[in-house]
Amino acid sequence: MTDTTLSGQMPLSSPANVSVKRKPLTVRRVLLYIFLITLTAIWLLPFFSALLTSLRTQSEISLNGFWQPDLTSLTFQNFIDAWNQARIPNYLGNSFMVTIPALIATLFLSSLSAFALARYKFKLAIPLYFMFVAGTMLPFQILLLPVFKLANDLNLYNTRWALIIIHTAFQMGFCTMVLRNYMKTIPNDIVEAARVDGCSDFRIYWQIIMPLTLPALAALATLEFTWIFNDYLWALILVQSEALKPITAGLAGLRGQFTTNWPLITAGSLIGVLPTLFVFAFLQRYFIQGLTLGSGK
Amino acid sequence: MASMTSTAGERPAAPIKRVRQKFQKAPYLFLLIPLAIYGMWIIFPTLFSVYLSLTNWNGIDAIPGPDRLNFNNYVRLLGIGRPADPDFITSFGNNLKWMLVFLTVPTTAGLGLAMIFNTDIRGSRWFKISFYAPLILSFVVIGNIWMWIYEPQSGIVNSVIVSVSQFLGSIIPGYTPLTRGPGWLADRNLALWAILGAAVWRQVGYVMILYLAGLKNLDPSLIEAARVDGATGWQLFRKVIFPLLGPITTVVMVISVIDSLRSFDLVQVMTQGGPGGASNVLANFMYIEAFNNYQFGYGAAIAVTLLSLSLIIIIPYLYRSAKTELEY
Numbered sequence: 001m002t003d004t005t006l007s008g009q010m011p012l013s014s015p016a017n018v019s020v021k022r023k024p025l026t027v028r029r030v031l032l033y034i035f036l037i038t039l040t041a042i043w044l045l046p047f048f049s050a051l052l053t054s055l056r057t058q059s060e061i062s063l064n065g066f067w068q069p070d071l072t073s074l075t076f077q078n079f080i081d082a083w084n085q086a087r088i089p090n091y092l093g094n095s096f097m098v099t100i101p102a103l104i105a106t107l108f109l110s111s112l113s114a115f116a117l118a119r120y121k122f123k124l125a126i127p128l129y130f131m132f133v134a135g136t137m138l139p140f141q142i143l144l145l146p147v148f149k150l151a152n153d154l155n156l157y158n159t160r161w162a163l164i165i166i167h168t169a170f171q172m173g174f175c176t177m178v179l180r181n182y183m184k185t186i187p188n189d190i191v192e193a194a195r196v197d198g199c200s201d202f203r204i205y206w207q208i209i210m211p212l213t214l215p216a217l218a219a220l221a222t223l224e225f226t227w228i229f230n231d232y233l234w235a236l237i238l239v240q241s242e243a244l245k246p247i248t249a250g251l252a253g254l255r256g257q258f259t260t261n262w263p264l265i266t267a268g269s270l271i272g273v274l275p276t277l278f279v280f281a282f283l284q285r286y287f288i289q290g291l292t293l294g295s296g297k
Numbered sequence: 298m299a300s301m302t303s304t305a306g307e308r309p310a311a312p313i314k315r316v317r318q319k320f321q322k323a324p325y326l327f328l329l330i331p332l333a334i335y336g337m338w339i340i341f342p343t344l345f346s347v348y349l350s351l352t353n354w355n356g357i358d359a360i361p362g363p364d365r366l367n368f369n370n371y372v373r374l375l376g377i378g379r380p381a382d383p384d385f386i387t388s389f390g391n392n393l394k395w396m397l398v399f400l401t402v403p404t405t406a407g408l409g410l411a412m413i414f415n416t417d418i419r420g421s422r423w424f425k426i427s428f429y430a431p432l433i434l435s436f437v438v439i440g441n442i443w444m445w446i447y448e449p450q451s452g453i454v455n456s457v458i459v460s461v462s463q464f465l466g467s468i469i470p471g472y473t474p475l476t477r478g479p480g481w482l483a484d485r486n487l488a489l490w491a492i493l494g495a496a497v498w499r500q501v502g503y504v505m506i507l508y509l510a511g512l513k514n515l516d517p518s519l520i521e522a523a524r525v526d527g528a529t530g531w532q533l534f535r536k537v538i539f540p541l542l543g544p545i546t547t548v549v550m551v552i553s554v555i556d557s558l559r560s561f562d563l564v565q566v567m568t569q570g571g572p573g574g575a576s577n578v579l580a581n582f583m584y585i586e587a588f589n590n591y592q593f594g595y596g597a598a599i600a601v602t603l604l605s606l607s608l609i610i611i612i613p614y615l616y617r618s619a620k621t622e623l624e625y
């Protein structure tokens with residue numbers, strides 16, 4: 001959730017690629033590939049470490065060491081144990097029950113404010129826009145204690161509502177900024193034509209602007225899903241009972257519960273990654289677009 | 298928020314103008330609910346943190362009233378006229394180290410990788426995926442995975458160190474091989490750097506994505522012109538491409554600074570600030586003071602200090618954006 005991206009308009013479709021073509025120097029190419037493959041292998045090592053560990057038992061690792069796994073004793077038992085003993089299905093369910101409503105609310109509300117800021121000329125348009133931009137750059141620690149207090153006072157502490165509301169509110173800044181900049185790029189004649197035809201403001205928003213904003217909404221939805229789903233801080237602050245904890249808080253608690261059972265901890269973590277992995281696998285393009293959407297011009 | 302300025306009384310005006318003025322109520326109607334939520338959960342809490350920082354609230358009793366405000370928390374934290382809180386010094390120093398690393402390592406690596414993948418490398422798609430895959434993981438998962446990597450006995454890092462050392466011992470006479478590697482997260486001097494290893498692992502792909510997007514949006518004709526003028530390789534990069542990437546570099550730098558000031562999750566998961574507070578960053582220091590020591594007022598003062606540090610970056614950036622926005 002740490003990713004900040006900043007104001008600006010970047011077209012979703014990328015224009016011609018500036019490929020810096022080099023002469024096919026074979027030796028150089030081979031060296032480059034060796035370098036890349038080595039670096040990539042190092043980069044993937046943590047995944048490999050987790051995957052291999054999740055298929056072994058702690059005693060077998062202690063006996064043989066990390067690099068000499070007894071391949072005959074590989075087992076899926078850790079995944080089964082994580083699923084059954086570590087409440088993973090419960091945590092995952094909670095994550096979805098927070099992420100989906102928060103995602104919908106964020107996108108809907110942001111599209112409203114973005115529409116107002118992008119398509120109307122009024123005195124507060126620029127100050128309000130910068131208020132949202134500033135909000136995306138805020139260190140969220142500044143909100144921590146008052147939000148904790150507020151949630152308590154409103155009897156929202158230790159409920160999913162608290163998480164849904166704070167995610168919606170916090171992500172609204174970023175989404176408003178991105179959508180506002182995107183909506184600004186929509187040509188004015190379309191809107192004017194509709195207006196002349198007597199189209200109401202809400203219909204202009206809902207039937208003209210929103211359909212044209214779908215690419216940006218898709219990119220944001222993918223990115224925001226990952227961010228909200230992966231949040232740990234607010235789960236730590238606003239939810240206490242095991243029955244309500246999202247997957248991040250649940251996984252962080254595994255070490256307390258299964259102290260040195262690393263195979264089980266890694267297996268649980270890998271299961272916890274599946275939803276975002278799934279989104280990434282199928283919506284990768286949108287995810288990348290979302291990340292670059294907010295950044296500079 | 299913004300009172301619903303009733304624009305356009307019934308002033309006789311040209312028809313087109315009337316349509317425009319009648320319109321003015323609309324933006325506020327669209328903004329009503331978003332602003333109400335934003336105001337209540339973002340703006341108000343930000344300001345309220347400043348208020349709390351002037352109290353000695355313990356998080357449980359009633360919040361002290363306006364008549365009992367003072368700067369004691371700041372005096373204790375920043376040590377005006379006396380030594381500052383040593384935990385503050387450590388945490389702040391760690392934030393600075395974090396920032397220094399984030400401003401140099403993932404930025405250079407991300408730019409380098411983006412330059413490589415912007416050429417026609419076969420299989421670049423798969424290479425790229427490997428580098429940005431960490432971005433989809435939560436910090437908790439990254440923390441769990443890396444804690445195991447750093448595990449002193451059987452973790453991957455020490456396994457390699459010990460094996461290499463044993464191998465060296467077998468070929469270099471007089472060299473005594475290590476029997477065990479460093480304690481990493483349990484070592485006062487290494488804990489923060491070990492956490493930073495995991496943080497950098499995640500950040501490189503992010504910077505790479507931003508630079509790749511920037512490179513795609515460069516005007517090919519400028520590169521072509523430079524090439525016609527005889528610029529090649531490193532020169533082309535240094536004199537033409539890198540300056541053209543300036544706006545992206547600014548964004549990357551701002552993101553790096555803000556991310557390093559925001560850092561919390563990885564420290565919380567991997568060491569909880571330990572051993573002995575050695576790997577605390579301001580955010581964790583604040584969390585501990587508030588939720589473990591029930592010093593909410595003091596915690597708020599730490600948060601406000603953190604915010605002030607962020608403002609050093611946020612304000613110039615907003616100012617710059619505002620200028621371009623108004624021109625536009």
